[in-house]
Amino acid sequence: MKIPVVELSECILCGVCEEVCPSVFNLSELGYVSVAELPMYPESEVDEAIKNCPADCIFWQEP
Template sequence: MKNTRKPIIDLSDCILCGVCVDVAPLVFRMNPSGYIEIVDLASYPETQIQEAIRNCPARCIGWET
């Protein structure tokens, strides 16, 4: 299911493990500076993002409110 809500990452808690990139590579990527960033999309695949949220060891991914 596609979602117009945008995922967010609390970079102060992110440990750069890359799980989000592995689970949802169309949504999350490692930028050249070595930080995770969210790709700007018109809509986001909710299932993949929920999987990234569930698997993030730092619990730093969520949905924008």
Template sequence: MNPGKNKPAPAVPCVDLECCILCEVCVELAPHAFKMNDAGFVEVIPLDRYDDKETLEAVNNCPRDCIVME
């Protein structure tokens, strides 16, 4: 039996761009996980894990609650 086989996939932040007011709080708190793309929208930077303190703080401090962990 593979011990890691039944583990859930790690949570990844997902930004609701219709809700986002482009305040850049997430970018300021976790620049390694979020960035403003060339089109001027928040983008999640591909990482292996998003459970570090800064990323979770960015998710929790979004003023419009536009970021959820999925």
């Protein structure tokens, strides 16, 4: 199963991923984007977040 990953060192905290795919991405109280641990990720929504990320810091990782 592919897992979405956010490269935090490149993330600009714009909130686009959280807006497009709130079931997977959220901005933590500590000020960084976290990825929810899910048994399966909504591929089309994550792909939309990847496509719209201005920092290009979201990608799929194969385990």
